[in-house]
Amino acid sequence: MAGRRRVGNLLALAVLSAVVERPMHPYEMASVLRERGKDRDMNIKWGSLYTVVRNLEKHGLIEAVESVRTGGRPERTIYRITDAGREELVDWVRELISTPEREFFRFEAGLSVMVVLAPDEVMELLGRRLSLLEQEIAAARESLAAFSRELSRMLLIEAEFDLAMREAEAAWVRSLLDELTSGSMPDLELWRKFHETGEIPAEVRDMAERSRTGNQK
Amino acid sequence: MAGRRRVGNLLALAVLSAVVERPMHPYEMASVLRERGKDRDMNIKWGSLYTVVRNLEKHGLIEAVESVRTGGRPERTIYRITDAGREELVDWVRELISTPEREFFRFEAGLSVMVVLAPDEVMELLGRRLSLLEQEIAAARESLAAFSRELSRMLLIEAEFDLAMREAEAAWVRSLLDELTSGSMPDLELWRKFHETGEIPAEVRDMAERSRTGNQK
DNA sequence: CATCGTATATTCGCAAGCGAGTACTCGTCA
DNA sequence: TGACGAGTACTCGCTTGCGAATATACGATG
Structure with a gap:
């Protein structure tokens, strides 16, 4: 390695x-x-x-x-x-x-195959994730505050970063969830159909097959 | 594993x-x-x-x-x-x-030992990181836009997440850099002194030794 | 038709990683 | 005083991961 x-x-x-x-x-x-x-x-x-x-x-x-x-x-x-x-x-x-390095979030892997689940289930799961994240954030914030009382901020910088990342994640999940529940996410109905019908849509897959080339990095 | x-x-x-x-x-x-x-x-x-x-x-x-x-x-x-x-x-x-899982960013590891470098060098390095991040973000945004033209958003959701995370990181780095360059970060002078004197400050280390217990998770 | 590059399809072997185990010591509490 | 639990200090051996190598087919090109 x-x-x-x-x-x-x-x-x-x-x-x-x-x-x-x-x-x-x-x-x-x-x-x-x-x-x-x-x-x-x-x-x-x-x-x-x-x-x-x-x-x-x-x-x-x-x-x-x-x-x-x-x-x-x-x-x-x-x-x-x-x-x-x-x-x-x-x-x-x-x-x-x-030097920033590409981090591979496990969540990202999950998102990239989320279509194997039904959209309604995904919403529920995202909701669960969000509430767990919120709990963690609250705990992290509290513990950071506790430490700050006796420790220089410079020694807690990593913790601040970590907190910031989690907050960003929570915000993103929240907005995705909003789009899904409000129905403003495009093709949501299509997705739902697949799961009632049974399987993956040739049309969409074809689109996918086509364009994948020349991405960044 | x-x-x-x-x-x-x-x-x-x-x-x-x-x-x-x-x-x-x-x-x-x-x-x-x-x-x-x-x-x-x-x-x-x-x-x-x-x-x-x-x-x-x-x-x-x-x-x-x-x-x-x-x-x-x-x-x-x-x-x-x-x-x-x-x-x-x-x-x-x-x-x-x-289920959110704790991700270990390599950057975080770096931050947690950044005190082995002089503060001015750290600022320079953070600047470099920020500009690299900005380039990557621009590239990612562009490629996402290109794909969006022919692909349903739902199939690009991971890419959107990835982009959001990078943007959050960039924002955080920018704000840290601001605090450091403006001098509003506390104890910065102390840190600088260590590097002129030579070594790590007993006082601060002691503080560190003391409190570390009962963190979240 | 010889050659070359690219795609196809897989094997191999080293080394890193790490969970679990070992064994001993010291303080303490009954 | 002996038993116990917590801490100290390390070893072992299996598994996984993966870079690199291998070998053949196929199509294009001169």
Whole structure:
């Protein structure tokens, strides 16, 4: 999965951002990252931690400093970041911030095959989505407000972004739902017919077949 | 990766949505899906096609009908959807539409570690992102308009969603950039200092350490 | 009719990812 | 004092994902 990154997993970014402050052993990285809520910003699976650390070492981005044994615990290997690692970290962050990447929302996949359901069911499902979204937004807003009282905004910027995206999604769903329920969405009757008749409309499919070429990106 | 889905890869959803119309062999599924632009709605890697098809068969969601040989071409196995497959398809779409799932934007990961860069650099990078986003949006808008001329809106709904999300992102970035350049973002001076001094501020980190608990979800 | 490019159709093998398991330690509460 | 639960620290092994390779057919072109 590397792409241009030698270790592609975002957990590697998190690890680098931890060891850049001081040398640590893997379990400590996990604690630090958890404490800072990084597992909420990235999709971190702790099962991958040791694999990722090993790969980072293999590529010279971090290096083992020493192995200490405290009490009877298993031996812990302490890693520190290398110059190459520091460079990778900075370069990676630059890229993540400066370069928009196509995100594939699971919702989008759902929308793109929604015609397998009846329109009325879709409306109901969208309604459910909207109300769940609203709940989440309320909770997120509240928790953000709570944190803001003791934390600089700059450290909460990701949470603000996340909130903004959810609000945008909710707004979009709301407007789609309006169009569907008010009946102002074109071809809605056609769609409904398919589901009473049974199957997919040759005419529309043909249209689809025809034009699909030369899209952006 | 399955979760509750027996075959977790979204390519499996696409495959099901293709074979629900008529039996096909794998390569034909690929052509059909490509033609319909499904590879733009989901993050499809064609290298996974045969693995996914095999897994779908293994779980009884599709089944082989026959193997035909046309000319000297390699033998093609034709699959049709089963009742279980139809059920899975419908249920999956229901879930995708009704249940919002936390998406992990790569940008968010970047934001969450942006403090490793100097504030002025971040502003520059955000500027670059914004202009790239604007280009993409313009292109997407244009291509959507082109398609709309010959295609029902309902078949372009995903593209509309995608566009809306990008617009929301652009708006958010623009407003962040404004706050940073106008200097209205709090603690900006503190941040700048770190980078002249050299390192991360104990005070702020401590704040961070303290409060992180009981977030939403 | 030799050649070349494009479409057809699939296989292979490595490596990444990660859920689940292991094993030990320490504090505490009865 | 011994049992228990929570935390510490890591390992294992299966599965999935996917880039790259393979091999043949077909039509166009010189």
